Amino acid sequence: MARTNMNNHSDDMSVDELIGKIYEFEGNAEEWLEFEKEVREKIKNFSDAENEILIDSEAMESLTMICEGIRANVKKT
Numbered sequence: 001m002a003r004t005n006m007n008n009h010s011d012d013m014s015v016d017e018l019i020g021k022i023y024e025f026e027g028n029a030e031e032w033l034e035f036e037k038e039v040r041e042k043i044k045n046f047s048d049a050e051n052e053i054l055i056d057s058e059a060m061e062s063l064t065m066i067c068e069g070i071r072a073n074v075k076k077t
Contacts, residue, residue: 015050015057018042022059029070036067 013021018039025035039060043051054060 012045013042015046015053018054019057019059022063025063029074032063032066032070036063039063 022039025032027035043054046054
């Protein structure tokens with residue numbers, strides 16, 4: 001299972017690089033939720049314009065949907 005580790009990258013990761021990392025990410029449910037936390041931490045350093053690009057991206061929408069699905073599934077069990 002290939003996992004994209006964002007900890008090896010500097011804090012000045014571009015929006016495009018982060019979107020690429022989201023598309024490349026593979027992991028189990030726990031890893032997805034941890035990855036989402038890492039992404040949310042990274043975007044704290046982005047400008048409003050960069051945040052808007054990321055929020056409007058299909059990558060971020062997919063990440064949010066996957067993690068919401070995981071959380072909903074956990075609540076059912």
